[in-house]
Amino acid sequence: MTDPIIRFDNVTYHYPGTEEPALRDIDLEIMPGEYVAILGLNGAGKTTLGLCVNGVVPTMLGGTLEGSVTVGGLDVGEYPVREMAKIVGMVFDNPEFQMSQLSAAEEVALGLENAGIAYEDMVRIIPETLELVGLKGFEERSPLGLSGGQQQRLAIAAVLAMKPQILIMDEPTSNLDPIGKQEVFSIAGKLNKEAGMTVVVIEHEVEVMAKFADRVIVIDHGRIVMNGAPEEILSRVKELGALGLRAPEAAVLADDLRARGLWTGPTPTTTAPAVEQVRTMIGAARG
Amino acid sequence: MTMTTALPIAMIPGDSVIHRINPIAKLVWVVGYIVLAFSTQNIFILASMAVFAFLLGIVAGVLKPLLKAMIILVPIGSSLLALQIIAPAVERPWTLAGSIGPLSLYGDGLYYGFVLLGRVVASLIIALVMVMTTHPSDLFTSLAKLKMPYTLNFMLAMTLQLIPVFQREFGVIMSAQKSRGMKGTGFSAVLPSFVPVFVGAIERVQQLSISLESRGFGSDGHKTSYRQVRVRVRDWIIGGLGAVLIVGLSVYSIIRGTWSLSGEIVFSGAFVTTLFAIAALTFFGFIAFTIIYGFTRK
Known part of the structure; x- marks a missing residue:
């Protein structure tokens, strides 16, 4: 029996200066190699849950966190986000806000440079990763000159290049067309199946999630209200409807x-x- | 929605000799040019500097964008010459060269006007040639090699990135406000966009810092660099030659008391008068054009 790679132990979290908790009594275990989808309305706490995994909550955003989050055996609150980056890769929903470099290749290189990957390896990894997300030939283009969908794929490439054990994607496909969405989730699926990467996706797209995820977690008002296989959870049409979600x-x-x-x-x-x-x-x- | 606003002055990709020179060697030349330009008043040196820089621009194949960026010299240059001719920024006595109505025109003023213009033109052209032939990342990588702090370097690079972003955001917010019936042009129209743009900027920066940390930015370990900037013997020679030449000429100029030739060169009265008329007309013409263009473009 392997240990869970992500473990939430009775976690309640308040953002700084708020009365209402963003997360309430979260108990959750995610095993290595799982592909988990997190569903919920806007403001239900999905993003906050994701941010707990690499420690942005609470180390960067402050607030009070009760209980404990353990990732890869490390207590998240004890380590800076840049240390957690070695284990957890995080893709955020607004791709344009994640771009900082003058060319796509350098955007992908940033994480590798910080991790101290040798130049000889970088020249191999960067084109490979860009090809994986369908951005081959865009190496020298300015990230800010790319379309929304291309930026989103670049943001994903920038994280994938670091080969994290855990990949968290927060609404990674909001700017993509239906085919682009499928592609992103199948890339994640491939890495999940072949490389055993643990994938956590925060999404609205129930159709795609039903197809790719091993497990679906539904969050409402900071609480986990459903947790199980997609066939089991997503077939509960009335219950999902009552939560404002679409099956x-x-x-x-x-x-x-x-x-x-x-x-x-x-x-x-x-x-x-x-x-x-x-x-x-x-x-x-x-x- | 994709709107690409390039920087007005950006790198022009190419593979010329100038493009391949190491950024630091080029930086030596730019700094050297500025030092020399401001330590001499010899218009022959200034003119040859400007011509040489211009030739470099032609060799680099950036002539067209270079000329385009140099349009800014038209109002600066014409106002400079016209003002210097009627009110020289040098010590009296001034030599009178002619007069138009109540205005007295001075030959020394024209000489000093040429000096000022020469300084601006020479420094501007060499700086433009450098910017247009150097990939910003190569420059920053080279600066990092010279032990420039990583964070400072990153801040500089980020600034370059944010200018087009803010331009675009201003555009979007102004269009949104106009579509809701806001009137006005020019600065009064830009003003109400400031708050939303800067609130947006703060949000962007916070999101960016989270994203950067999530990719290990600021970690203590050993860092590597993807951009490889080579320093060849050629670059050492070019940089060294530039430094020696420029330091030599600067020192010689300073020893000769700025090496001003205003005593030796005497402009004819007709020349000064004609040049004044042309400069003044160009300047006012430029202003008039800008105002009319600004008003008719609503």
Whole structure:
């Protein structure tokens, strides 16, 4: 039995000068190699939860943190964020605000330089990583001259190049088109499957998450209210609705049909099985 | 939404001899030029400096952007010459060269005007050639090698980045305010955008610092550099030659008491009068054009 790579132990967190806690009694364990999606309304505490993992909360943002967050065996509050950076890679939602260098290659190089990676390795890693996110040939372009989607992929590349054990992405695809979104999550999926990287994604896109994630966690008002396999969580259409969240279209359809007595069997969370079952039903009705 | 606002003066990519010179060697020349320009009053030295810098610009293949950036010299140069001719910034006695109506025109003033203009032109051209042929990252990498503190270096590089960002943000906020019926042009229109832009800037900087820390910025360990700037024998020679030449000429000029040739060179009255008329007309023409253009562009 391996130890969890991320462990929240009864964590309650207040931002500086606020009465209402941003996180309440969070108990959470994430195992190495898991692909976890965190869902919730804006302001539910998703981002705060993510920031706890690399220690931005509380070391950079202040506030009071009760309980403990342990990442890779380290107590997060004890180490500066730049130390946690060796284990945790973090991609934020506003890509433009993460750009600081004069060229895309240097943007990717920044983390490597800080980690002391040799020049000979950098010249190999940087083009590889840029190619991975589909930015091959953009090495010398200014990050601020890229489109929103390209910036987002560059921000991801800048973190991936550091080969963190844990990758946290906070709404990483808000500026991307549907294909771009799929690509980002499948890159993360590939790193997760092949390199065993632990991936935590904070997202609104339930469809994509149903497809890629091993586990879905739903947060409401700073509390974990659901925690389980995507098929289990995302099929609870009414409960998600009560929290103001949307279930995948396939689940909504199945749920609606079930209410009319037309659907039997489990509620699908991805499109493919739903299409399959509807096809069978139509076939049966005709035949 | 992608709007790319490039810096008005930015690097022009290229692979000329000038591009390949080490940034520090170029920096030696720029600093040297400024030192020499301000320690001599010999217009022949100043003129040859300007011509040489201009030739470097041609060799580097940045002639067109160079000329474009030099437009700023038109109002500066014309006002400088016109003012110096009617009120020289040198000690009396002044030699009268002619007069237009109530204005007395002085030949010494024209000489000193040429000196001032020569200083500005020579320093500006060499600085522009340097900026246009040096990748900022190479410059910062070289400065870091000279033990310039990492944070200070980063701040300089960041400033270069933020100028176009702020330009763009001003543009966006001003358009938003105009679309809600705000009137006015020029400075009065920019003023209400200041608060949102700077609040935005603070937010941006906080987010950026979090992002940088998350990538290990500021960690104590050994750091490496992705940009490799080579220092070749050639660069040492160019830098050394520049330093020797410039220090030599500066010292010689200072020994000769700024080496001013205003006593030897006497401009004819007609020349001074014509030049004054041209300079004054150019200057007022420029101002008039700017005002009219500004008013009609609403």
